[in-house]
Amino acid sequence: xxxxxxxxxxxxxxxxxxxxxxxxxxxxxxxxxxxxxxxxxxxxxxxxxxxxxxxxxxxxxxxxxxxxxxxxxxxxxxxxxxxxxxxxxxxxxxxxxxxxxxxxxxxxxxxxxxxxxxxxxxxxxxxxxxxxxxxxxxxxxxxxxxxxxxxxxxxxxxxxxxxxxxxxxx
Numbered sequence: 464x465x466x467x468x469x470x471x472x473x474x475x476x477x478x479x480x481x482x483x484x485x486x487x488x489x490x491x492x493x494x495x496x497x498x499x500x501x502x503x504x505x506x507x508x509x510x511x512x513x514x515x516x517x518x519x520x521x522x523x524x525x526x527x528x529x530x531x532x533x534x535x536x537x538x539x540x541x542x543x544x545x546x547x548x549x550x551x552x553x554x555x556x557x558x559x560x561x562x563x564x565x566x567x568x569x570x571x572x573x574x575x576x577x578x579x580x581x582x583x584x585x586x587x588x589x590x591x592x593x594x595x596x597x598x599x600x601x602x603x604x605x606x607x608x609x610x611x612x613x614x615x616x617x618x619x620x621x622x623x624x625x626x627x628x629x630x631x632x633x
Contacts, residue, residue: 468529468563470570473519475511483507483521483531487551494608507551510535515578516547520570522554522563530554532567534574539586539607542614547575549585549617568597576619583619586612 473479484507488500495503510517510533522530531553538548549571554563575583586605587594591613595601599615606612 467524468566469523470566471521471523471528472514473511473521473531474513475508477511479521479528480504480508480511483519483528483551486531486553486555490553491551494610496608510550515574516580518571518574519551520567520574522558522567524558529558530563530567532564532571534571534583538584539605539614541607542584542605545584545614547580547583549575549583552585552590564593565597568594572617572619581619582616584614584616586614588612591615 473483481504484504485500487507488498488503492498492503498506507519511519516534516536518534520532521528531551532549533551535548535550536546537543538550539545549568552564552567554567584602585594585599586607588610591601594615597617599617602614602616604611605614
């Protein structure tokens, strides 16, 4: 990740919530038919916890977010048996290819591990190679709201070092 960037915890009061929620809505809104942007913002804001599950992190270029990732209780309405989830991993197109997504995933993993999570999940239609490189394993292919996705899992050791990437609240 570019050394000029930092990782920040996004709080419920962050001025960046509408922007980040908008990215998520634009990218994955088709998986939530009928959900309007205002509802997407409210849902996203609810995921901005103070620590553990839920949490949202952003990669920041100064005061401007360029990427995000979340740790949430539930990310698939038809797989509520799986929890928690790495969700909303997104990097602005101009910033891709610099390790930002990997840094965000590692920050979410550290947050999960620091709060006793031993296993968590994600789903992706097309980023399996990235997650496999980061140690995630395929669980199953799954049809979700008309799209074929791969559900993946990451096992974490029950005890480990404190998060390596500190995040300032924004």
